[in-house]
Amino acid sequence: MAEDNKDAIRNLIFRIADDQLIIGHRNSEWTGLGPILEEDIAFSSMAQDKLGHALALYTLLHEIGEKDPDTLAFNREEKDYVCCHFVEYPIGEYDFSLMRHFLFDSSEALRFGMLAESSFEPLAKIARKFRGELRYHTMHADTWIKQLGSANEESRARMQSALNECMPLALGIFEPSDYELALQNEGIFPGEKFLQDAWIDHITPILNAGELRMPDVGNCTPSYGGRAGFHTEFLKPLIDEMSEVYKIDPKAEW
Amino acid sequence: MVNELVTEENVWAALQDVMDPEIPKLSVVDMGIITSVKISDEGDVRVTMTPTFAGCPAVNMMKEDVKSKVGKLPIRSVEVEVNYDVQWSTNMITEKGIQMLKESKFALPGHVDGFVSVDSLFKVACPFCGSRDTRLQTPFGPTQCRAIHYCDNCMQSFEQFKPV
Numbered sequence: 001m002a003e004d005n006k007d008a009i010r011n012l013i014f015r016i017a018d019d020q021l022i023i024g025h026r027n028s029e030w031t032g033l034g035p036i037l038e039e040d041i042a043f044s045s046m047a048q049d050k051l052g053h054a055l056a057l058y059t060l061l062h063e064i065g066e067k068d069p070d071t072l073a074f075n076r077e078e079k080d081y082v083c084c085h086f087v088e089y090p091i092g093e094y095d096f097s098l099m100r101h102f103l104f105d106s107s108e109a110l111r112f113g114m115l116a117e118s119s120f121e122p123l124a125k126i127a128r129k130f131r132g133e134l135r136y137h138t139m140h141a142d143t144w145i146k147q148l149g150s151a152n153e154e155s156r157a158r159m160q161s162a163l164n165e166c167m168p169l170a171l172g173i174f175e176p177s178d179y180e181l182a183l184q185n186e187g188i189f190p191g192e193k194f195l196q197d198a199w200i201d202h203i204t205p206i207l208n209a210g211e212l213r214m215p216d217v218g219n220c221t222p223s224y225g226g227r228a229g230f231h232t233e234f235l236k237p238l239i240d241e242m243s244e245v246y247k248i249d250p251k252a253e254w
Numbered sequence: 255m256v257n258e259l260v261t262e263e264n265v266w267a268a269l270q271d272v273m274d275p276e277i278p279k280l281s282v283v284d285m286g287i288i289t290s291v292k293i294s295d296e297g298d299v300r301v302t303m304t305p306t307f308a309g310c311p312a313v314n315m316m317k318e319d320v321k322s323k324v325g326k327l328p329i330r331s332v333e334v335e336v337n338y339d340v341q342w343s344t345n346m347i348t349e350k351g352i353q354m355l356k357e358s359k360f361a362l363p364g365h366v367d368g369f370v371s372v373d374s375l376f377k378v379a380c381p382f383c384g385s386r387d388t389r390l391q392t393p394f395g396p397t398q399c400r401a402i403h404y405c406d407n408c409m410q411s412f413e414q415f416k417p418v
Contacts, residue, residue, distance in 0.1 A: 045394035052309020
């Protein structure tokens with residue numbers, strides 16, 4: 001790994017890892033509260049997957065010179081997290097959580113598919129693993145989007161409203177970094193713009209299979225800032241809660 | 255005291271006693287998660303494992319168990335590394351592992367060709383009566399590697415080892 005690519009790779013992995021950690025924590029907030037037992041378990045199980053993904057990515061960061069995974073997850077300043085705003089939002093109503101799950105995990109499946117071909121082999125190996133697991137997440141999300149997007153007027157209206165609310169946040173997933181060109185030129189990752197275009201092509205037919213309309217992306221202002229360390233008011237309380245036990249005694253043996 | 259007669263085969267045999275804590279009839283070898291065993295001339299053993307799922311909570315427990323079981327052999331040291339050099343797939347479950355899954359009344363994952371297709375999750379053969387008149391209830395079962403189905407023929411819920 002060339003030294004000048006190191007920052008680009010580190011930034012790319014931190015973005016993905018922080019997304020996994022925060023959405024994993026949010027998903028876990030449905031444990032015990034899901035509208036039906038299967039959904040309760042589904043969100044809990046997906047939360048477990050996300051935390052597993054976060055652990056693998058923080059471990060990779062540790063291998064390329066960063067601090068240990070627990071410190072990276074629990075003991076950084078808010079401004080050092082580079083997750084997108086979308087994952088920070090509270091779980092809200094189930095329509096919001098389902099729509100976020102659909103929009104976010106569709107992007108993840110595509111992202112890991114692209115990273116599976118990355119020239120940075122340690123990341124490619126992990127992406128190949130995650131890609132297989134993401135199949136179950138997108139299968140779950142797609143089924144509910146199609147089902148609730150066409151079940152009756154109330155469900156359709158609620159899902160459409162959730163979609164409209166989510167879209168600017170979802171576009172924030174693809175906030176470009178300072179390293180887009182380096183990542184593309186080195187064959188590490190084809191870039192956020194490329195991913196966003198592939199994502200729109202992918203989700204539009206699934207939304208239309210329900211009776212949902214894709215909002216006019218050109219008229220949405222993407223919720224940018226997260227990738228640069230500027231976060232919503234929701235992140236700090238989440239970090240505080242998540243790291244509360246860890247911070248009592250960071251040296252504790254578990 | 256290092257016994258130079260300890261071979262890789264001996265290590266594999268010892269690993270047959272390390273069970274998956276979530277399905278205690280199935281050894282880590284039969285699960286297919288042991289991806290390499292190396293033993294140096296000096297008797298240093300290196301075992302490599304790959305997790306079934308990235309978030310599998312049983313990984314550390316199995317890792318410790320590998321250390322303790324292999325450590326009983328007359329060797330100098332044992333190290334266990336968990337990595338993703340080989341990505342686990344249900345195709346890596348051994349013949350014996352498949353038999354164990356059948357005996358434990360799990361529906362089988364079937365062969366995965368590249369990607370898991372949605373079809374492989376529907377009309378799965380019921381492990382109790384063999385009927386394919388079954389429905390996928392949820393792909394998220396009691397553990398990350400298990401899906402829940404329902405058989406409309408014998409009216410029984412059953413679990414499938416999820417194809418990956």
